[in-house]
Amino acid sequence: MLMYYKQYPIETSSDSSFACDLSLRNARFKTNVQSLSVPHSHAEQEMFDLMSNQEFILNVDFVNTLINCDAISIQMQLGKTWSTIRWLTYQNKNSILSLSIPLPYQHISVQSLLEDIRTIGALRIGLAGDGQESENFTLREFNFHQSFSKNGQILAQTLPIALSITKVINETEPLADEESDFGGIFIPTFAVDLNS
Structure with a gap:
């Protein structure tokens, strides 16, 4: 029983040597959605602050073009x-024009x-x-892309794309009288109408 007890937390425990299933861990999961109007605890607030201050780079690739x-102006x-605003870097290679644009704010409209x-x-x-790490807080690095095309056609003259991001925070509660460990990452959701 003590060996199973030590298989916690799931993020740092190694393979189980006491069972046939080596991936057996001591873990309990629960999920909830928290309203933005509910005040956060001090520890939660630190994780939210880390995420709110994370700097974003917008990457835009124009594929199969000679532009x-x-x-281009941004x-x-x-x-x-x-x-x-100006881009940080650009590259034009193999008919793909790639731009990296530093965003001054997380909630912004760019065209x-x-x-x-x-x-x-x-x-x-x-x-x-x-990403960024401090004592009990880990802000995960992220880098995601989504491609938009219409089979057999070129893209519309105007193509509005909405990118929404959701803060996802994982709290690993201690077994003893210690502080919780927090991890956070953003999850993307794209919305586009290719028929516009």
Whole structure:
């Protein structure tokens, strides 16, 4: 029984040597959704603060195109006005134009304006963020992409894409009188109408 007790937490325990199933762990899972209006505990608030301060890089790939970066301008919305921003890096290789854009805020509207008549076969949108670790808190690195295309056709002249991110926080409660360990990552949801 003591050996099973030591198979906790699941994130750091090794293979079980006392059972036929080597993946057996001492774990209990529960899931809940927490309203944003409910105040967080002090420990939870630290994890939420880490996630709220994570910096994002927007990655945009224009696939199967001959457009160059000098024909693209990127704008972000500040209040009711649009302001031009620059990309961090760009690459034009094998008919794929890739831009990396640092976002000054997590909740932001960004638009790419193409001043070129050449076509785009597909679009790939992604978001990346570096991880960070402190004593009992782990902010996970993330890097996800989603491709958008229409089989046998080029993309529309205007293609609005909404990217929503959800904070997912894992709390590992201690077996003894210690502090909980927290881990957090963002999960993406894309919404697009390819028929627009």
